[in-house]
Amino acid sequence: MRWDRFFEDLEDQLAAEWEAERAALDSEAERLRVSRLALRERLVAFAQSAASPLSIELRDGSSLEASVTSVGADWMAVRPLRAHGAAESAVLVPLPAIRSIGAAQGELLRSARPTEPESRLAQRVTFGFALRDLARRRAAVAIGVVSGRALSGTIDRVGADHLDLALHDPDSPRRSAAVTAFRIVSFEAVAWVRVAAAVGVVAP
Template sequence: MRWDRFFDDLEDQLAAQWEAERAALESEAERLRLARVDLRTRLVALSREAEAPVVLELSDGLTVEVRLAAVGADWVAASESGGTRRLVLAPIAAIRGLQAAHGDLLRSARPVESADRLAERVTLALALRDLARRRVGVTLGVLTGGADARILAGTIDRVGADHLDLALHDAGAPRRAAEVRGYRLVPLSAVAWVRIDAAAGVPVV
């Protein structure tokens, strides 16, 4: 064997080993990075980059096709697909699954720059207080225990630290004393989703 070929062969082997070690380190670093990615981070990426609608599966059994519009501290805002002109707010804790295009899912797992927007620090309670201030009619999906759920329509009168007061009336009807059928105190932990007619003029954060 000629010496130049001998050293070329050693260099090739060394280069291959270095490449294998580099690939292994990169793979391990990627696994460690993904291990630190939480659901909210993936939702933020989908709200910015998803090319197709996603399907939200929520804790009360509701499955709805939407385009994610914004992500708060502990909730998402989405516009329903299909020309319904309705907005859905859902606590992140109520999301039981999300169907999305494969490419969108892959992109959502990549590192994203944090915009550090104020909207991303807004809690669900604060968003609901804004709806109460605007006297916007809403429909709530409420968990009642086990697999049971209930849909309530009305206007949010006030929002506490961990609950809300809902004046019950027909969906789409104004909140007038004559229209109110009763009142319900609802823990925020029981709220699976809040639906708002986009015609109500509520801005999406």
């Protein structure tokens, strides 16, 4: 019986060592996976889980309390919380404009887990493509630039890394008489683009 007990102890010890080694390997594999995790993947997870509104700080110094609705190749669309009965709007944010994101701990942890497979189209729809869609529809927009200013008007055309904006009152349609000036705006200077929800945003 003593030998039986001896071998049982050895088996228990071996099993414990195997379990510890497997846990160490799993932990290392998880650290490696997280080290390769991109911000875009975290945002996709927020969109897929319909997370509570996030606190998003942008490089122009502004902040948004908003839910992520969709994620393109290098941008995201968010729905801000309604304030003072204001009409709902959608905001496009280029990913480089994001400075930080505040979320509840549980949602933060969930966003670091593997996500559901997403449409391959979503990975290909660029910020420029989304802006061209707004230009095609002659949608009135407000654009926040990194200097802290907000420009209102209509996007006339979109180049490879910039856009042409006709400035006019946000409540007025784009007509020659209403346009007060024109601006070329570099994509690098854009912190956010706000459009009325009724206009809609190209869904990646």
